[in-house]
Amino acid sequence: MASFFRSPDGCSIHREEKYIAVCNSCEKSVCMLCMILHQGHSFTDNGQALGVYKGKLLADGLLITIQNRGRELREELDRLIHEMTKTIKDSKKANMDKIHTAHHTVKRRHSQLNSLIKQAKAEINRNNIHNVLSLYNNINDAIDGYNTNSQDTQIDFQYYKFIAGELRKENLEEMFGKLEAEVKKSNQENPYEYVEPARTCSLKQDHADTEIMCQFKACEKGIASICPFKEDRAFLRDNTGKDIKLIKESGKVLRSLTTNTKKSDVAITLHRCGIGRFLGLQCEFRQQKISQEIFQEGETIQTIESVNKTLTNGNKPLIVSPYKVRLSQYTGDIGVVNWTGPNQGNVLVFGTYGTLKYTYPHKTDVTFEPHDITFDSQNQSVVADAVSQLLHLLSAEGDLLRTIYQCDNTPWSLGYFGRGKLWVGQSDGTVSAIRYKFSTDKR
Incomplete structure (x- = not known):
């Protein structure tokens, strides 16, 4: 009788019957006698229906509670990860x-x-x-x-x-x-000798416009400087700075010069008198100090040193910690590899009169650690980034055109031969010879 209820008016057909229920089929109020006479009448147990609905509400409430708690846990986990990452970086x-x-x-x-x-x-x-x-x-x-x-x-x-x-x-x-x-x-015994950090990067990128010509092992240490000599050979200086080697693309050593080149930055350049150690940059008194030393068969035969051109922008020094300086053989522009912090830095390119042409990257908070820069005949430049292990091709205005190659190890040095051909010296002593696609080179 849980589904029946007492009605003061009783059943509309059988007035004496006071207990009625609602039929599920015809939705009429009927009594027990109506149920007996009309077999099509059926009714729902209201108590049972109420219990089912109550169970559904409890299940829905529990599900919402679990979802809200999961969202709170996820937000708390994200917050903890963010704080841990910030603490590690700081x-x-x-x-x-x-x-x-x-x-x-x-x-x-x-x-x-x-x-x-x-x-x-x-x-x-x-x-x-x-x-x-x-x-x-x-x-x-x-x-x-x-x-x-x-x-x-x-x-x-x-x-x-x-x-x-x-x-x-x-x-x-x-x-x-x-x-x-x-x-x-x-x-x-410099206690702060540079040690190559362990680096991780994403999946290696594919560069369809770049041809990998060859790859060879040049030494056991990282390649610090590359000076192209002929189309298939170049002078290399490893990180020890004890000697300079003339090496072919096959990896064969053709010549070796023993000399002390252990400086903060030494770039090898060709000179009519011999092979030169060129362009060591210091930022004393906010000035550019360029020195050039020429030697032959390990013997110093000429030294040139000059101090000029203020490299400042207002009261803020442009150069924080110079790592390398490179000279364009086509325009005479000077490229400075400038480190500003851990895994951060930029390259600054100056004209022949010391005027700043551009800085790359334009934003200072980008994770970017340049290790070398070189120039081609189209007034473009290639910059090696140690963090992503990518080579960035820049326009004459310092805008990123594209990336042209990704190294297996940290790229330390670059040597441009002409017509898009480039040697890349890596931290494990490996040299990769590549050719990237661009318009006809003058060289």
Whole structure:
């Protein structure tokens, strides 16, 4: 009787029947007698229907609760991943900044000690012992700062100080000789030598317009500089800087020159007198310092050095940390590989009179670490990015035309031969010879 309800009016046919129900077929109010006489009448148990509907509401509510909780968990997970990524990046940047600061501090103190040593040696040679006394405090302060200022710049070598009772010429010469030897040794044992970081990149891109001509192993270290000599050979300098090799595309070494080329940046160029180490850039006093040294068979025969052209834009230096400088053989433009932070940097191209032509990439917050730049006869340039391991082809205005090749390892150096032919030196000592498609080259 759960489906029947009491009606004050009763059934419309059988007035004496007060309990009625709604028929599912004809939707009329009928009583029990109507049900017996009309077999087509049927009714629903309201209690059972209410229970089914209540169960459905509970299931829907539980599903909505689960969905909302899943959304909250996903948002919380995304937030945690974002915070962890930011923490890792901030920690990496802080460590890199600390290393760069320590490196510059060591270099500055090396220069200060070398300058003081040179002054003192000159006074000793003139037998001006009393003039050495005037350098007493400066020298001791420099040595104290060099050895004890910071753990990041400490170098473990014997501590030499001046003692007033020992200021005789032979004692001074001995002390300065030992100190000078240790400073030179610590310079050679640079504690902040560049180490190739582990890099990951996406799936290798396919470049249909680029022909891979050959690939060969040139050395066990990374290729730091490439100087094209003939169509199938070039001079290479590896990362050790101990020698320069003339190598064919087959990988055969035709010639080797032993020389000390361990500088912050040395680019090999051809010269009528021999092979040149060219264009080392420094940013002292916001100026461009270009030096050129020519040598033949390992012997230095000519040195040229000049300082000119202010490379600044208002009060902000354009160049933060110059890594490489390259000269266009077609226009005389100067390309500077400029590092601004961990996995960040850009290339700046200047005209022959020092006017800035363009900077690439245009945005400073892009993850981009250039390692070399070269120029072709169409006034285009190719830039090697260490992060993506891609070669970027730029227009004369510094806009990205396309990428032309992706290396298996970090691209360290580029050498342009003409007619779109390019050698790419990689961090594992491998050289890839490629040819990219463009209009007819003059060379």
